[in-house]
Amino acid sequence: MSSIKQLFIRYRRLTHCFLAALIALILYWNFARPSGFNVVLLVAQLLPLAALAPGLYSQYYRAYSWLCFVMLLYFVLAVMGAFASTASLVDYLFVLLSTALFISSMMCSRYAQRVQKNITD
Incomplete structure (x- = not known):
């Protein structure tokens, strides 16, 4: 197996793990909100991820x-929440997860394109 294929597999697994963690964080945030659970907000937050x-x-x-x-949209929302006066640990975790997911999906896209187009080093 080529090194590009191995890198693609590694970053794909990382991307899927970070995506699952982000979805879990969004679910936690929606169920633990002080104002209560809002299904419309939950759907609005998960729909872009579900479309992909x-x-x-x-x-x-x-x-x-x-x-x-x-x-990038999730990152902007996460940073706005992290700099709010009511920021909590969840907001900082949201920034961390959105950044990690962006980097891992960027690298996964790079190596997936090379694998799918049969580009070698």
């Missing part, structure tokens, strides 16, 4: 690229 799920499942490199773009 088929492409991520099929390991298409453009889905990972789109995940990077989507993560």
Whole structure:
């Protein structure tokens, strides 16, 4: 197995782990809100990630690229929450997870494109 393929597999696993952690954090945040659970807010937060799920499942490199773009929006929201006067540990964890997911999906997209187009070093 080529080193590019191994790197793709490694970053794909990292991306999927960070994505699962981000979804779990969003679910926790929605259920632990002081104002109570809001299903509309939960759907609005998870819909962009769910829209990318088929492409991520099929390991298409453009889905990972789109995940990077989507993560920029989540990053902006996370930083706004982290700098708010009511910031909590969840907000800082949200910044950390969105940054890690952006980096891992960016690298996964890079190596997936090389694997799918048969580009070697």
